[in-house]
Amino acid sequence: MNFWEYLRSRQELLVFETWQHASMVFQCVVAALLLGVAVGVLVYRSPRLSGFATGTAGAVFTIPSLALLGLLITPLGLGVAPSVVALTLYSLLPIVRNTIVGLNGVDRTLVDAARGIGMGRGRILLRVELPLAWPVILTGARVATQLAMGIGAIAAYVSGPGLGEQIFSGLGRLGGANSVNMTLAGTLGVIVLALLFDGCFLVIGRLTTPRGIRA
Amino acid sequence: MPDSSPDAPDSPAAGAAPATDRAGIELINVTKRYPGQKTPAVDDVTLTVPVGEIVVLLGPSGSGKTTTMRLINRLIEPTSGKITVAGRDALGLNPTELRRHIGYVIQDAGLFPHMTVATNVGLVPQMLKWDRKRIADRVDELLDLVDLPPDQYRDRYPRELSGGQRQRVGVARALAADPPVMLMDEPFGALDPITREHLQDSLLHLQDELGKTIVFVTHDINEALKLGDRIAILDKGSRIAQFGTPQEILLNPADAYVEQFIGGGQAMRLLRFSRVADVPLQQVPEAAPGDDADAVRDRLGDTGFAVVLDERRRPVRWITAANLDGVTGPVGERGEDVADPIRGRNTLQQALETLIQSDHECVPVVGRGGVYQGTVTLATVQNAIREMRRTAERAGAGA
Incomplete structure (x- = not known):
């Protein structure tokens, strides 16, 4: 069976796994975005807390994904739960870091102007700082998505959803029938998804960045 | 609160x-x-x-x-x-x-780059919960006030403006809620x-x-x-x-x-x-286009001329005794048009320049709405400077 024949014969399963993969990455990045921006907003004004937050996220980042997934089996069991937790944790670092960098990068004279015309803390954050930091935060989410795509494939190690299943089964019976086809299908699927998501980010960036600060 | x-x-x-x-x-x-x-x-x-x-x-x-x-x-x-x-x-x-x-204007205007000119200017009214229509009207009014035609500038972003225009918008924003x-x-x-x-x-x-x-x-x-x-x-x-x-x-x-x-x-x-408003102005006889020539002639006195004011008291013409020779009834359109009047805010230097270039020995001074307030002559300027010196010397001696 050549690659095309393999794709056709497993069409339904492959589409399902691709969908699962995409959906898992999407949900994890959205969760990380909400959590990461919230953490960033809480800490960005204090250099010490900012350091602590990026440091912690960075420390999580250094744990090999296989090890983290394995460690999560004990408290969370197999399947979706450990995969989603691991993916969200990995996605946090670029988002938290970019939120802090983005918010600190907002011109202080603009914040001063905002205070001077009578904006309160919350309003300054929502109307001035976050919109101006948004392109940087979005870049963080984009990096997080690319990361989650790749790490998501490893989630199959804990029986997580997605295209990792193809890759792991293929590698598991290397030399056997269709083993290369399976690995290839899984890998190419992740690559195509990654490119698709990246394209989406360009569109989202274009749509959500006000014309006045578009590059 | x-x-x-x-x-x-x-x-x-x-x-x-x-x-x-x-x-x-x-x-x-x-x-x-x-x-x-x-x-x-x-x-x-x-x-x-x-x-x-x-x-x-x-x-x-x-x-x-x-x-x-x-x-x-x-x-x-x-x-x-x-x-x-x-x-x-x-x-x-x-x-x-x-x-x-309290209006607040800073160097470089501090406009928010992600908001249009109109949004920037309307920020304070928005916080004060004005309704949309009132904010839009106010924004247009203010842009007119700072010489930026609203149709052209309302929807622009700060980076599409020159430094001077940005600062005008900054002033408009500060004035927004009056x-x-x-x-x-x-x-x-x-x-x-x-x-x-x-x-x-x-x-x-x-x-x-x-x-x-x-x-x-x-x-x-x-x-x-x-x-x-x-x-x-x-x-x-x-x-x-x-x-x-x-x-x-x-x-x-x-x-x-x-x-x-x-x-x-x-x-x-x-x-x-020094501003024109700070020096004592010289008062000359006044007239209106509807005034009777005889009455105006009586009013001229030693000055020999009068300033003709329109119905809103804006200076329009000088009228001299010669203009009135043999005239009966209203003075009407007689006399020479006045040069551009100077304002109380103008400096004495500007007043001096206007005087030197003027055909007439005095120039009318106007206040808000172009309303006539008095006139300036070379002597007024000279006296004013002399008076300032004298006051200062007195204050200096007293100190």
Whole structure:
């Protein structure tokens, strides 16, 4: 069976796994975005807390994904739960870091102007700082998505959803029938998804960045 | 708190400070001390800004002039002292609420780059919960006021404007809710000299119409002399070395520090920085187009001419005894058109220029709405300078 024949014969399963993969990455990045921006907003004004937050996220980042997934089996069991937790944790670092960098990068004279015309803390954050930091935060989410795509494939190690299943089964019976086809299908699927998501980010960036600060 | 104060000055009527209260802004024994610093940044400053006047805080960097200004809208909280703004105790108000009723203009305008010109200008009215229509109308009105046609500029983003245009929008934003008081922190500092000059003139023109109480911070002595009704020259710790009108400061510097700050060339500067409004105007007989020629002739007296005013008291023509020779009935359109009148805000130098170029020996002076107030002649200017000198000498001898 050549690659095309393999794709056709497993069409339904492959589409399902691709969908699962995409959906898992999407949900994890959205969760990380909400959590990461919230953490960033809480800490960005204090250099010490900012350091602590990026440091912690960075420390999580250094744990090999296989090890983290394995460690999560004990408290969370197999399947979706450990995969989603691991993916969200990995996605946090670029988002938290970019939120802090983005918010600190907002011109202080603009914040001063905002205070001077009578904006309160919350309003300054929502109307001035976050919109101006948004392109940087979005870049963080984009990096997080690319990361989650790749790490998501490893989630199959804990029986997580997605295209990792193809890759792991293929590698598991290397030399056997269709083993290369399976690995290839899984890998190419992740690559195509990654490119698709990246394209989406360009569109989202274009749509959500006000014309006045578009590059 | 926000909407509870019954006299929240977001309507023009409530915005004006009570006429009985002549202090637009008052600082009484205000001190700002930063922790860990030996000398206070602002040391026991007492300063009164009269209603409707521009007071310039002038000093070198590090003199605490910006700090002093930022104490007024509580961007910096004073360590001790009392501050009133438009008759209200500033320290007793919610700072955010206070700032919505104080216009604030900074260097480079501080416009939000992700918002259009209209959104930027409408920010304060929006926070004060005006309805959309009222905000849109107000934005257009303000853009007109600062010479930026709304149709053309409303939907632009700040980066699509020149530095001067941005600063105009900055001024419009500060004026949006018609605050009685404005704070301007070196607003024209980053502009090229020609644009700066132009915006200074626009500001004076605006001030003629609006009569705001303005605190203006600068380190440029010429800007201070040009714009200030009064100037406070500040030394370290915001010590007020001298507080007075431009003339008083030029003619009678209080100490060596002030003298060194203003430099030489006082006589010409006096002409450049004294305003027509500050000198006694010469009154000449007046007439209206409908007046009877005989009556006007009687009125001419020794002057030999009269100024003809239209129904809104704007000067239109000079009329002389010769014009009236043999005329009976209304004076009508007789006489020569007056040259462009000068305004109270114009400098004596400008008045002098107009006089030299004029065919007539005097030039009419007008106030708000172009209403006639009197005339200036060469003798008026000369007398004014002489009088200023004499007053200064007397004050100097008394001191």
